[in-house]
Amino acid sequence: MPELPEAETIVRGLRPHLIGRRIADVEVVHSDVLRIAPEAFRPAVTGRAFEAVERRGKNVLMRLSGGRVLAVNLGMTGRLLPLPAGASDAPDATHPAVRFLLEGGGALVFDDTRRFGTVECLGSAEWSARSARMGPEPLARGYSARDLHDALLRSRSPVRSWLLDQRRIAGVGNIYANEALYQAGIDPRRPARDVREDEARRLHRALRRVLREAIDSGGTTLRDYRTADGEQGRYARALRVYGREGLPCGRCGSTVERVVLTNRSAFLCPGCQTP
DNA sequence: AGTGTATCCTGCAGGC
DNA sequence: TGCCTGCAGGATACAC
Numbered sequence: 001m002p003e004l005p006e007a008e009t010i011v012r013g014l015r016p017h018l019i020g021r022r023i024a025d026v027e028v029v030h031s032d033v034l035r036i037a038p039e040a041f042r043p044a045v046t047g048r049a050f051e052a053v054e055r056r057g058k059n060v061l062m063r064l065s066g067g068r069v070l071a072v073n074l075g076m077t078g079r080l081l082p083l084p085a086g087a088s089d090a091p092d093a094t095h096p097a098v099r100f101l102l103e104g105g106g107a108l109v110f111d112d113t114r115r116f117g118t119v120e121c122l123g124s125a126e127w128s129a130r131s132a133r134m135g136p137e138p139l140a141r142g143y144s145a146r147d148l149h150d151a152l153l154r155s156r157s158p159v160r161s162w163l164l165d166q167r168r169i170a171g172v173g174n175i176y177a178n179e180a181l182y183q184a185g186i187d188p189r190r191p192a193r194d195v196r197e198d199e200a201r202r203l204h205r206a207l208r209r210v211l212r213e214a215i216d217s218g219g220t221t222l223r224d225y226r227t228a229d230g231e232q233g234r235y236a237r238a239l240r241v242y243g244r245e246g247l248p249c250g251r252c253g254s255t256v257e258r259v260v261l262t263n264r265s266a267f268l269c270p271g272c273q274t275p
Numbered sequence: 276a277g278t279g280t281a282t283c284c285t286g287c288a289g290g291c
Numbered sequence: 292t293g294c295c296t297g298c299a300g301g302a303t304a305c306a307c
Binding site for chain 1: 298299300301302
């Protein structure tokens with residue numbers, strides 16, 4: 001579910017609710033989202049305050065006092081919902097997995113229908129090591145078309161699959177990979193190393209534009225995703241190929257196709273995306 | 276270095 | 292209405 005724009009939207013929405021607040025206790029409803037036993041997790045976070053809320057790729061990072069990092073991967077259906085003081089549960093919490101109760105009232109609820117998401121408390125060195133294994137941030141100032149092209153040349157995998165690999169580029173998921181390739185006019189099945197320099201420039205521009213516009217729209221809600229304030233993302237209506245199999249391409253009128261690459265759907269316009 | 280497959284888990288849409 | 296299949300914004304581990 002949540003890709004970079006959704007994680008970014010959640011981070012921005014969470015910040016005002018969390019900065020400076022202290023975790024009083026933790027309620028673990030489904031321990032399978034933690035990677036360690038609840039008995040080990042609880043003391044690692046209780047008593048600590050939220051000092052910063054950040055994003056890396058699709059991950060939401062909450063830096064806690066004492067140097068530890070609360071790292072949340074939202075998986076397909078994960079949500080982070082702030083719960084005001086006095087409320088019994090967040091209105092959108094249909095499948096609460098972990099509740100962080102805050103001193104002075106209120107809570108942060110990790111809600112996850114499918115529980116593919118994870119909630120981990122890591123030391124800063126442990127987090128840094130993990131972050132180092134992830135690819136560059138596509139929206140970083142210094143991330144250039146040249147960087148993208150050089151990295152693409154090192155792989156023969158289909159460019160759509162390449163974009164989903166978090167070790168190669170961070171934060172891109174199936175929706176935005178397909179949308180960016182459509183906007184760049186590149187067939188998702190093309191081997192990454194066959195993408196020419198001019199195409200890499202178009203892909204770089206399309207990727208950054210799609211991600212920025214999706215952030216500006218508060219992300220894409222297909223089903224489960226909600227912002228920290230419980231709102232739906234508005235980017236779904238801007239999608240040009242994702243989920244539009246059988247519908248006409250808005251640019252050339254060809255019928256949008258769905259193909260399967262490494263077990264995941266890819267969507268393309270056969271008229272606009274050259275093989 | 277690739278791909279295909281399976282796994283974690285729940286819900287929903289569509290066909291019959 | 293029920294039952295079945297296939298599909299879903301992710302990530303990982305395995306055999307080939």
